[in-house]
Amino acid sequence: MITAELVKQLREKTGAGMMDCKKVLTETDGDMEKAAELLRERGIAKAAKKSGRIAAEGLVTTFVSENKKVGSVVEVNAETDFVAKNDEFVKFVNDVAEIVADENPADLDALLEVQYKNSGKTVREVLTEKIATIGENMSIRRFERFESEGLVESYIHGAGKIAVLVDFKSGDTELAKDVCMQIAAAKPEYLNRESVPQDRVAKEMEILKAQAMNEGKPAEIAEKMVQGRIGKFYGEICLLDQEFVKDPSVKVGDLIKSKGAEITRFARFEKGEGIEKKEENFAEEVMKQLK
Numbered sequence: 151m152i153t154a155e156l157v158k159q160l161r162e163k164t165g166a167g168m169m170d171c172k173k174v175l176t177e178t179d180g181d182m183e184k185a186a187e188l189l190r191e192r193g194i195a196k197a198a199k200k201s202g203r204i205a206a207e208g209l210v211t212t213f214v215s216e217n218k219k220v221g222s223v224v225e226v227n228a229e230t231d232f233v234a235k236n237d238e239f240v241k242f243v244n245d246v247a248e249i250v251a252d253e254n255p256a257d258l259d260a261l262l263e264v265q266y267k268n269s270g271k272t273v274r275e276v277l278t279e280k281i282a283t284i285g286e287n288m289s290i291r292r293f294e295r296f297e298s299e300g301l302v303e304s305y306i307h308g309a310g311k312i313a314v315l316v317d318f319k320s321g322d323t324e325l326a327k328d329v330c331m332q333i334a335a336a337k338p339e340y341l342n343r344e345s346v347p348q349d350r351v352a353k354e355m356e357i358l359k360a361q362a363m364n365e366g367k368p369a370e371i372a373e374k375m376v377q378g379r380i381g382k383f384y385g386e387i388c389l390l391d392q393e394f395v396k397d398p399s400v401k402v403g404d405l406i407k408s409k410g411a412e413i414t415r416f417a418r419f420e421k422g423e424g425i426e427k428k429e430e431n432f433a434e435e436v437m438k439q440l441k
Contacts, residue, residue, distance in 0.1 A: 152176055164189050170278075207231045208288070209240065210313035210419040212304035213247035218323075221302035222250040223315040224293040225419050229286040234310065239288070242280055243310075249273065250293045258290060294417040305330030313419045321411030331395070332402060333418050338389035341415060342403070346388065354383050389416065 152175045160171040160182060166189050178184040208227035215221065226243045233239050245267060255261035262274035269276060273290070281288050296302050296317040303326030305314045314330045332338075340346050358379045362372035384391040390403030390413075397405075406413055 152180055156180060156182070160185055160189075207234050208291075208421055209234050209243045209310035210306070210421050211243050211247050211310055212306060212313050212315055213244070213251045214302050214304050214315075215251060218298070218301040218303070220251050220295070220297050221304055221315050221317075222247050222293060222295045223304065223313045223417050223419050224250055225291045225313075225421065226288065227291050227422065228284075228288045233284055233286050233288075236284060238280065239284060240310075242276070246273065246290060247293075250295050254295060254297075255293075258292070261290065261293065292419070294419075296415065296417075298414070300412075300414075301326060303327060303330055305334055307331075307334045311421050314416065316416045317414040319412040319414050321406070321409060321413070325406070325409050325411055328394075328396065329389075329402065329406070329413065329416075332392065333389065333416055335395050336389075336392050337418065338392055338416075339387045340389070341413065342388055342390045343384050346384070351380070355380060358383075389413070 152172060156175055157168055157171045160166070160175060161168060163182075164171070164186055170189065171185070174185040174188040175182075178188060207230050208225065210223065210225045212221060212223045224243065224247045226239075226246060228234055228239060246261075249255075249264055249267065250261065253261075253264045255264055262272065262277070264273050265271070266273050266276040271279075277288060277290065294315060296315055298317045298319070300318045300320045301323065303316050303318065303323060305327065306312070307314075312334045314333045316326055316330050316333065318326050318329075355376050358376045359372050362375040362379075363369065367375060381391075385393065390401070390406070392402050394400045394402050394405050
């Protein structure tokens, strides 16, 4: 019988995941040494040792079906920019985006258990193999999938640094492409004013009021100034309130309306955003070695 304690011991010894440890222990009838060997043979123990390293490089990419009805955007991270340009890594990222679009996994855990196309293995197993063969920690960080009544369009900027996915309820491909590029360039956080959380708006209004009062304005005047200035705040973070990058005299919302189009949602992924990167000080490292 494979006990939880046995699984824990093998996990501590090899750094491999619980499910992998349980699987090999079952295959080896609880033989710890054979199980550890199996993990090494399959590259799992090797991959696990790399799992603690910070992976903030990598790629973001998109996949859109031929009929433009389904699309996905994914971020897969690696440790170095060099690996992000590796053909094997690029193919893996593209395959994952297609799998997300085709299989519609509920979350990352579900995605990892989906069958990787033409391999007889799961996405998790293929990822583990890639970590072992490429030699760097890698992880599928996030994804979004849109299924549209109208059309899904995408845009990738800077060879996989920024990826955008947009769901249009109605509209044409040319407009959709323009909106994708707008999102990539102007970095909106929300679709419209209604999407912005009320506590975020209240905090911004509080700051704007304090700024006005610090300028020596009385409270009632400060309140009026806040109402005037809050529009600029929306113009920065809401897509439909932003100035159109190709023609700043037009708001994106007005442009979309003038074309008889309607946008439902969007996703913008920027490679490595929000990941704390380790800062290397090579001069300091050399000094330590000299001492």
